Amino acid sequence: MKKEPLLFIVSAPSGAGKTSLCREVVTHVPGLHFSISYTTRPPRQNEINGVDYQFISPGNFRRMIEEGQLVEWAEIYGNFYGTSKTSVEEYRSKGTDIVFDIDPVGARSITEEYSDSVTIFVLPPSYGELKERLIQRGTDDESVIKKRLDRAREEIEQSNWYQYRIVNDDFKSAVKQLKDIIASERLKRKRKIVSQ
Ligand code: 5GP
Secondary structure: OEEOOOEEEEEOOOOOOHHHHHHHHHHHOOOEEEOOOEEOOOOOOOOOEOOOEEEOOHHHHHHHHHOOOEEEEEEEOOEEEEEEHHHHHHHHHOOOEEEEEOOHHHHHHHHHHOOOEEEEEEEOOOHHHHHHHHHHHOOOOHHHHHHHHHHHHHHHHOOOOOOEEEEOOOHHHHHHHHHHHHHHHHHOHHHEEOOO
């Protein structure tokens, strides 16, 4: 039995807990690769190059765009973020499913390029909770937090086209929901192609 690899695209407003959620699921679900994005944003404390992101200069990012190395990219809060085409193709050719932690602009581009995409939007329990989480994270100053909250409002308003929604009010339950979505998508009959 052969299967087409699936692309799980997870988007959420900054601070909704999406990154921890994706990481946790990738650690525990076999056959899943987490797509490591390229970014021009400086690393936060505890972030490791090659694990959290590939941290590169704006010049190198521009070169990747010009050389067509990115399957999608977006400018977010003045920094650039993008996904390597080679990396996606490499895992797809091995039949490995991929999880992407990317914004709605990138999510749209990936779904247009790959029909086997599954889109999931993670919501915070409330705006108040989201603000609290951004403050607690302690990585951004007040003006950046305000920008992130404004963008969150916009992203949530425009999230209706995503196939799934997960409200991250309880981390364990959100992890279970994401795992269930992955398991169910993998079981879909159309995904299973019987080899001749
Ligand atoms: P952060 O700076 O908080 O790590 O991420 C900011 C935003 O960039 C998040 O919404 C995250 O999902 C998005 N992001 C991360 N990597 C990529 C990427 O490769 N492409 C796009 N389009 N967005 C990304």
